[in-house]
Amino acid sequence: MTRAEGAEVPHDDPARTPDRLRRRVSRQLARLSARSDRLVSEGLARVDARRWHYAVLASLQDLGPGSQAALSERTGIHRSDMVGVLNELTERDLVERAPDPDDRRRNTITISPGGRRQLRRLDQVLDGLDEELLAPLGPAERDQFLGFINRLLDHHDRRT
Helix, strand or coil: CCHHHCCCCCCCCCCCCCHHHHCCHHHHHHHHHHHHHHHHHHHHHCCCCCHHHHHHHHHHHHHCCECHHHHHHHHCCCHHHHHHHHHHHHHCCCEEEEEECCEEEEEEEEECHHHHHHHHHHHHHHHHHHHHHCCCCCHHHHHHHHHHHHHHHHHHHHHC
């Protein structure tokens, strides 16, 4: 049966996948990233949230209030998309906007008490999703894996 006839595309079964493909770090990272993205998107959707909500709330909690431009820089969310994210968070009373006392043309965004509660809930949801994603690894392996990922990202972020 071909894919067009409704068969599922097989997972990367070691018996059916050439070693050459399984040894390609870029390929395997892309596959893992796609699975992680799907897992997180579906998990957050079950609690009526999105990854951008989490990124903004975490940034505000950990780094303090900021302008729309500062939040865009901190989270990697494009400025044009940030407006919509902030509108959603404001409508849900998770953030507060107030005129910046130093520049009245700009707003300062602050996490609200409801935003702090939501962030704690989302942390729990994401902890469970990380657990699911990393299930085959023990605690020390997870720490090592995350260390490697952060080291690679830090290296490449400095180059851009």
